[in-house]
Amino acid sequence: MAVFDNLSKGVVSRRWGSLVAAGLLSFTLYGCGSSDSTSPTPPPPPPVVIDVAAVIAAAVANPANDAAVNSSAPFAVMNDTGLAAVTVNGAPVVNFTVFSDGAVKTGLTTGSSTGPNVVTFLIAKLGTTGSPDEWFNYVYRKRTGAAGTPVAGTDVIQATHDSTGTLVYNPAGYYTYTFSTDITNPDDPKNLQKVVYEPGRTHRIALQLRYTNAAGELISVNPYFDFTIGADGKSVAVTNPTNTRQVTDIRSCNTCHEKLMPHSRPRVDTQACVLCHNPSTTDEQTGNVVDQVTMVHKIHMGHKLPSVIAGGSYKIQDSDFSEAAFPQDIRNCTKCHNGDESPAAGVAFTTPQGNNWFNKPNRVACGSCHDGIDFATSTGTTLAQAAAIAEGAADPGGNVHTSGAFGLTDDGACVLCHGADKGLAVKLVHRTNFVTPNNPDVPVGLTQFKFELGSVVIGSDMKPTFKFRFLKDGAAVTFNPYVDADSVMLPGFSVPPSNRSNGYALTLYLAYSLDGASDFTTTASASFDSLWKAGAWTRDADGWYTATTSHVVPAGAKMITGAIYGGLVVGSDPATGLYIPAYFVQKLATGVSGNAARRAVVSNAKCNACHDVLGTNPNFHWGARNDATACAICHNPGRANNGWAVGVSSFVHALHAASIREKPFTWHYKAGVFEPAKIGYPGNIGNCSSCHLDNTINFGASASAAAVPNMLLNTTASSTIVDNGSNSPWAEVGVNYGAAGADTNLVNSPITSACTSCHDNDLAISHIRSQGGSFYEARSVADTKQPEACLLCHGPGKIADIKVMHGQ
Numbered sequence: 001m002a003v004f005d006n007l008s009k010g011v012v013s014r015r016w017g018s019l020v021a022a023g024l025l026s027f028t029l030y031g032c033g034s035s036d037s038t039s040p041t042p043p044p045p046p047p048v049v050i051d052v053a054a055v056i057a058a059a060v061a062n063p064a065n066d067a068a069v070n071s072s073a074p075f076a077v078m079n080d081t082g083l084a085a086v087t088v089n090g091a092p093v094v095n096f097t098v099f100s101d102g103a104v105k106t107g108l109t110t111g112s113s114t115g116p117n118v119v120t121f122l123i124a125k126l127g128t129t130g131s132p133d134e135w136f137n138y139v140y141r142k143r144t145g146a147a148g149t150p151v152a153g154t155d156v157i158q159a160t161h162d163s164t165g166t167l168v169y170n171p172a173g174y175y176t177y178t179f180s181t182d183i184t185n186p187d188d189p190k191n192l193q194k195v196v197y198e199p200g201r202t203h204r205i206a207l208q209l210r211y212t213n214a215a216g217e218l219i220s221v222n223p224y225f226d227f228t229i230g231a232d233g234k235s236v237a238v239t240n241p242t243n244t245r246q247v248t249d250i251r252s253c254n255t256c257h258e259k260l261m262p263h264s265r266p267r268v269d270t271q272a273c274v275l276c277h278n279p280s281t282t283d284e285q286t287g288n289v290v291d292q293v294t295m296v297h298k299i300h301m302g303h304k305l306p307s308v309i310a311g312g313s314y315k316i317q318d319s320d321f322s323e324a325a326f327p328q329d330i331r332n333c334t335k336c337h338n339g340d341e342s343p344a345a346g347v348a349f350t351t352p353q354g355n356n357w358f359n360k361p362n363r364v365a366c367g368s369c370h371d372g373i374d375f376a377t378s379t380g381t382t383l384a385q386a387a388a389i390a391e392g393a394a395d396p397g398g399n400v401h402t403s404g405a406f407g408l409t410d411d412g413a414c415v416l417c418h419g420a421d422k423g424l425a426v427k428l429v430h431r432t433n434f435v436t437p438n439n440p441d442v443p444v445g446l447t448q449f450k451f452e453l454g455s456v457v458i459g460s461d462m463k464p465t466f467k468f469r470f471l472k473d474g475a476a477v478t479f480n481p482y483v484d485a486d487s488v489m490l491p492g493f494s495v496p497p498s499n500r501s502n503g504y505a506l507t508l509y510l511a512y513s514l515d516g517a518s519d520f521t522t523t524a525s526a527s528f529d530s531l532w533k534a535g536a537w538t539r540d541a542d543g544w545y546t547a548t549t550s551h552v553v554p555a556g557a558k559m560i561t562g563a564i565y566g567g568l569v570v571g572s573d574p575a576t577g578l579y580i581p582a583y584f585v586q587k588l589a590t591g592v593s594g595n596a597a598r599r600a601v602v603s604n605a606k607c608n609a610c611h612d613v614l615g616t617n618p619n620f621h622w623g624a625r626n627d628a629t630a631c632a633i634c635h636n637p638g639r640a641n642n643g644w645a646v647g648v649s650s651f652v653h654a655l656h657a658a659s660i661r662e663k664p665f666t667w668h669y670k671a672g673v674f675e676p677a678k679i680g681y682p683g684n685i686g687n688c689s690s691c692h693l694d695n696t697i698n699f700g701a702s703a704s705a706a707a708v709p710n711m712l713l714n715t716t717a718s719s720t721i722v723d724n725g726s727n728s729p730w731a732e733v734g735v736n737y738g739a740a741g742a743d744t745n746l747v748n749s750p751i752t753s754a755c756t757s758c759h760d761n762d763l764a765i766s767h768i769r770s771q772g773g774s775f776y777e778a779r780s781v782a783d784t785k786q787p788e789a790c791l792l793c794h795g796p797g798k799i800a801d802i803k804v805m806h807g808q
Contacts, residue, residue, distance in 0.1 A: 059099070060102060065077060073097075086235035092123055097173055123162070124137040124203065137276060137278060146285045208265065208272065290316060301369045328438070328612035466545075492572075505527060507525050510563075518599065519647075531549075602629060639715065662762075717746035748776065749787075751791070
């Protein structure tokens with residue numbers, strides 16, 4: 001009777017425990033006591049009973065099993081109980097549990113996936129119709145094609161979830177859901193694609209789960225489980241990673257997107273997205289197939305798609321991605337895909353099939369970006385052709401691809417040219433000219449440069465002396481002496497002229513603050529070219545150059561910082577050669593008592609989580625200004641351009657907040673080339689910690705708090721405002737606001753300048769002005785006002801702490 005009592009609380013396991021030993025012992029005693037020479041058949045040992053409730057209770061006590069941080073726990077825990085996570089003998093039966101805040105989450109319902117505390121279910125098998133492998137969903141719906149699309153008036157098929165089955169909560173602490181779809185029957189009304197059930201293939205079950213935790217926060221997760229189905233209909237976990245398909249990790253996506261959640265529903269993991277976004281799903285508003293591979297690549301390629309350059313568009317439902325831009329070089333495939341065991345810092349989280357992008361080239365993946373190519377006929381437009389045509393050049397031709405050239409209609413020929421060991425291997429043709437975390441390999445023979453800044457010393461004459469090295473492929477270079485106009489500083493390379501790189505050739509730079517200001521006020525520079533021609537440096541045996549510049553630092557200067565930036569052009573013609581930047585370096589100067597670095601407010605690594613290497617692609621300053629912590633050296637509060645403040649706290653915020661501003665940010669606007677007002681931020685624009693260091697946005701950090709009394713007014717308008725499409729709407733066209741620093745300049749108070757870069761509506765500006773902030777106000781007026789009172793309410797720990805208001 002005790003055994004039956006236990007069975008009512010637990011499950012029978014195939015695993016044998018102490019009861020097995022007890023059974024064997026009883027059989028031995030029975031045999032010894034019998035005079036019959038023929039031993040009787042022993043009775044089967046009693047089954048081991050696992051108390052499901054006890055296993056769940058033990059698991060829920062482990063914070064690592066919280067569904068918010070561990071998406072595998074809802075199914076892994078069920079496996080530990082001995083219950084099958086999934087049973088298929090018709091309509092699938094799914095067992096799962098959800099832990100939140102040290103307790104089982106109860107009260108889940110199924111149905112609409114838009115509400116709180118709901119769960120819906122996805123199930124698919126992994127198969128192939130050629131290359132690559134793909135997921136075949138068992139559940140579909142019909143939608144009628146929208147007017148004006150290639151599928152207008154006709155039914156399109158879309159993979160979807162199952163939500164009309166039966167969900168039961170078991171007192172032991174788990175849920176059981178029975179699908180409304182019989183996946184073993186290809187004629188089931190919901191299996192519109194007649195997907196054939198193959199139990200031996202890898203299957204995936206995924207939950208679209210949304211619930212509230214103890215703090216009232218809405219949690220969205222997609223627990224999933226990969227399995228095959230045994231002869232008894234019960235799931236067997238897939239433990240060999242080669243038997244599944246995981247080409248990217250959602251954490252790689254979220255380095256830019258923070259919390260990727262399209263559809264505004266609990267669809268937050270790429271491992272769940274692929275179950276619906278497969279080649280069987282068509283968008284009813286555009287007729288586009290929204291297969292994950294094609295759709296995601298096209299979205300990120302956006303304005304660079306050959307089809308878009310040729311005048312087309314790429315849309316999904318009512319979203320137009322034709323102007324979407326990837327915030328780093330689109331060739332950096334490892335930003336999203338990486339299968340290496342030990343990836344470099346800043347690259348994708350690893351997945352078993354993360355290296356498919358170069359190991360398994362195919363027309364679907366490659367053709368999603370290179371969408372101008374017709375692989376069936378070897379015709380169409382390559383990316384290079386599309387770029388040339390966009391610049392007004394004639395079509396250079398030269399598009400030959402294997403499918404047409406060899407008469408093939410599948411992906412078998414791709415590896416003939418693009419296999420991993422071929423001259424046109426995918427990994428090779430995606431190399432960039434500049435070494436980056438996501439693209440560490442450059443074309444063979446292409447030189448890479450590196451700066452080393454040993455010291456910056458301010459001498460007794462207040463002139464700075466720089467000690468530096470310039471490395472070429474890791475070796476310290478020796479510059480040729482200057483003799484005459486035909487001399488070359490470094491054989492095989494030339495310094496780009498000012499019209500090539502906006503003046504940012506190899507340059508020593510110095511910046512400092514005056515009058516106790518907490519921001520840089522003054523900059524000075526000396527080009528390598530001028531130092532070389534003047535013979536103003538010496539070299540030691542280790543390749544270190546020492547150069548003293550002519551600039552005299554004023555007495556009382558602080559935050560004195562030296563830097564080197566720029567690059568060289570490969571070849572003797574600086575106008576046409578390939579420009580290679582080096583990484584920006586900076587160092588605090590010594591020799592001046594009390595010299596201290598400018599407060600740190602941002603992290604270069606955080607910026608490069610999206611940008612890979614800031615400034616290289618999308619390109620600004622020709623990639624030579626690739627350190628976010630150094631932008632404030634030049635972009636100081638005293639600089640303005642055509643009515644816009646271009647201090648770093650103003651323009652960087654305005655660029656990233658372009659999509660939420662009321663007034664378009666048009667600084668440096670050039671029609672058809674760069675339209676900053678169209679920049680979209682891929683993450684949560686309110687999450688300032690995506691870029692900023694802790695407690696800097698609310699001035700809670702000690703260095704930030706100390707800087708507040710000495711921050712400077714930000715110039716917004718000086719000189720004459722020109723109506724050229726890039727002018728600010730708050731500065732009057734045709735008015736000359738005087739030279740920089742004049743009382744007639746228009747200015748913003750410092751915190752106001754940062755906040756109004758995002759919050760530029762009339763209500764916000766009115767509120768700021770009412771609290772003493774200056775917004776586009778004459779310097780002569782702003783100078784006489786009391787300091788802005790922002791931090792009285794928005795400072796650390798205050799009623800409207802900036803961090804709290806931004807949800808951090």
